[in-house]
Amino acid sequence: MKLYCQKSYLTNALNNVSHALPARTTNKILEGILVEVKDNEMTFTSTDTNITVKTRIGIDGNGEADFVVPAKKFISIASKLPEEEVILEFDNEKSSLSIKSGKSCSHLITFPADEYPKVMVQSSENPISLNKESFRKMIRKTAFSASSDEMNGVLTGVLLEIKNKMIKMIAVDTFRLAVYEDPAETDENVSVIIPAKLLTESSKVIPDEGDDQLHLSITDNKVVMDFDNNRVVINTLNGNFINYEKIIRRDGTIKVRVKKEDLLASIDRASLMATVQTNNLIKWTIKEDTLEMNSLSEEGIIDESVEIIKEGEDLNIGFNYKYIMEILKVIDDEEIILHMKDSLSPCLITPLQGEKYLYLVLPVRLN
């Protein structure tokens, strides 16, 4: 088998499959990438058995072949090829893939394709079509709020709900919650829990350009995403998600309207004096049209002041700055509303109007 392809397509495809390579594995073959050549297409597959990425590129050449090639070496060689035109040649007898470009020629050992696990599944016949850009955005807005502690079971996942022509992602950890929703042009109903880490990896495969649509299928404990020349398959989490609507109490009478960038910049500075010993505590004193903020350590104090428009009582409340910061960093709006009740009740963060997104953070008890 001998074929010609473009370096930029090759490196892009390898970058995509790199997101499913196992960080550590005792199964040697999973350190490789499965390569299949057929009908002027070259398909690359990698998996850590929980997430699988398959991506294909067009090639010039004929013949069929399939083999497994060491992933790390293939990726680093491809990224450094001197010219855009690449010639790949597979020698079945010698179990060798040669990669030629300009005056550079590499030979990589290969392994038989039939040693690679059969992990890929078919998508359903009637997948749900979703807006690709919206889907990727929702992952960025919610997945960070899921638990990173494997002991927390379903809370390490993002709940994906599609119903009433709306798509919603929800992530909940011990001290916070994130909900984001967008319209979806489908009559289907879906409720599935996808591991947050793997969902985030999949979002890195979703390109800016290309098709508008992403096609989603749910089949026996797997979610299948098809977009452009890629397929991503993730094992879903079994179990019942927490009844998150019950956690969200909308009884706060204090509403603070604030410029997101001002609040973020002040927290960023105040965070310099926050310490792990105090649970990363920053204190807020909300009074009239000002949110005073301060943090304290053995080495000093930082005082910040942010302009606000307030409804309701004054309030003293404390937060672990990391939780608030992570939320503010994924919000694109210029202004937001903080909804609070008292110094022990959760703070809700929403847009000025409606609840396209809703974040909840538990405060830190003040002494």
Next chain:
Amino acid sequence: MKLYCQKSYLTNALNNVSHALPARTTNKILEGILVEVKDNEMTFTSTDTNITVKTRIGIDGNGEADFVVPAKKFISIASKLPEEEVILEFDNEKSSLSIKSGKSCSHLITFPADEYPKVMVQSSENPISLNKESFRKMIRKTAFSASSDEMNGVLTGVLLEIKNKMIKMIAVDTFRLAVYEDPAETDENVSVIIPAKLLTESSKVIPDEGDDQLHLSITDNKVVMDFDNNRVVINTLNGNFINYEKIIRRDGTIKVRVKKEDLLASIDRASLMATVQTNNLIKWTIKEDTLEMNSLSEEGIIDESVEIIKEGEDLNIGFNYKYIMEILKVIDDEEIILHMKDSLSPCLITPLQGEKYLYLVLPVRLN
């Protein structure tokens, strides 16, 4: 004491002194920066006792003060100040420095200045004036070749030689050597060994802009560099430097003229298959007008080919790619000459003409 200064000057000064902060120390006071205010100037000093950096900025305000302030916090607070105008206020009774900018106000605890060690020395009355840019360049071209093994004594240093209106820096490790020379407009003679790591740190303080000159003094086991608003003092190394001229044998009859970028790019690719087990070996086969290069591991082979103009015999020779790469990365010339004798003798690297720079690398013995 209350004074006004510019954020950009303050952060620049703090960045300069950061290069002399100890990485680890049991002497708590050295984790601070000594700040002295007098005559519309503010001076910052830090030291790890082997290198001292002192830098000053102009300020607006009056009064005198001196105190020590926690370095890490001061540096990170300054870098995040919201506005260019900064107000610093020192309260001696409260041992507190306040840093105000816009709506942000930080208070840092301070320590008495007299707890800070007296490390700064005077420069000599007749320092040697050198071209600042040339001095910084020479450090980049040589210091990387010094030994990083503290057991190697003077070889962890760079030999600075000034004589016959020439300035020279020389660094030698077990497997390599670097020499770089420039004209110097001075009649002085100098021969001093400066720790390579600290010399490299000092070069990071030397700015692109500002004065053309750097003033060098050697006083009792210290080298003092004055430039712009900075003074850097480094403890020199005692001992006799190796007789490096003796190591450099100019009896190679094989001369290879090559484009530096071509050679570097090929080594960069070939390095992907080089392994620690083989001492990072890449093999060169020099034949007629081609330098063939290859590297080998369990996972495959990389073959590279570089155009050359050769004088002398053909040759097979092997190198630890890291040594060659580090040299090529600091050479700015488009073309260079490799001088070789046989597969066991060192390779010399020089410009097309003369020996403004000379690098030497020992080959790896081929099996």
